[in-house]
Amino acid sequence: MKRSHKPIIWSLFAAGGTFTAFMIPVMILITGLGVPLGLLPAQTLDYESVLAFVQHPLTRIALFGTIFLTVWHAAHRLRITAHDFGIRADRVVATIFYGLAAITTLVALVVLALI
């Protein structure tokens, strides 16, 4: 049998899953608990401070990595979920979800470069 090319997508899926599993709790801690409960200064999430934070070159790279891995993880997850729900038009499903992931990656790249 021919060896599969699935490792390309799966590596993004696996890396994205692992990464977001660590990332999401931190985000919830900062945005959902830290600031609302007053554990962090209120201006942490001000437009100006967030903008300055995002404009730092390291943040841009980190954010791009986060968005890139997360959307490809989500795309592959949704493709599998569609399959598990009995939708067998795998090619169509894959094209739609991977297409959306590709567009999101591109938009993230442009926005983060220009911001």
Added chain:
Amino acid sequence: MTPRRIEFEILRYDPDKMQKPEFQTYLVPCEEDWVVLDALNYIKDELDRTLSYRWSCHMAVCGSCSMMINGEPTLSCKSFVRDLPNQVCIEPLNNFPIERDLVVVLDDFLGKLNSVKPYLIPREKKSLEEGVYLQSPAQLKKFKQFTLCINCTLCYAACPQYAHDENFVGPAALALAHRYNLDSRDVGRTARQDVVASNLGIWECSFVGACSEVCPHGVDPAGAIQQAKIASTGDYFMDLILPGRKS
């Protein structure tokens, strides 16, 4: 204690006499410490000698008594009647063709098992005089869990991917391939990868995990497949970077 009367609804099928499988009901006085297999043996001995089913060890080691018990793939010798309601539905294992009554055709599974070369492929063959292939406890520990499979095929009955596409190599065979790949005495990984790393091998698995839930010996085939996916992804990119390398 007086025996509890349990109604067993059993799917019967005789390809010579019946168009399609049909349920037949038997009322069985069950002792407290019985397993479902005991009830089937009671039916066979006392009520209906035509009932066919497989069993051998009665102690969850031979893997031959698998069937659907109230919709769950289960070893009938491990399923105590005290944990079951007064009505129990027994069917042959899901996802396999029925040979007769509760006996299913296992040819497909056996072929798949064979396809992953589930035996030691050593670097050099040793003669008997040269002795055994040595291995440390730490090396054994790496794959011991995956040696515990009893080929009961419950995992195939539980797997929605196998139900969808019978060409999927499936949980037990892939876990066994992984078992030999992890064995320090074995060098057969490359030979197994053609089947293991194909679209119908590990990559058909979407990690539903039902196989590991029903496995009576804690083999965790789903875990084995995920580990194999990581290793095969490494291979894939290494092959891209260094085409023609020896893995």
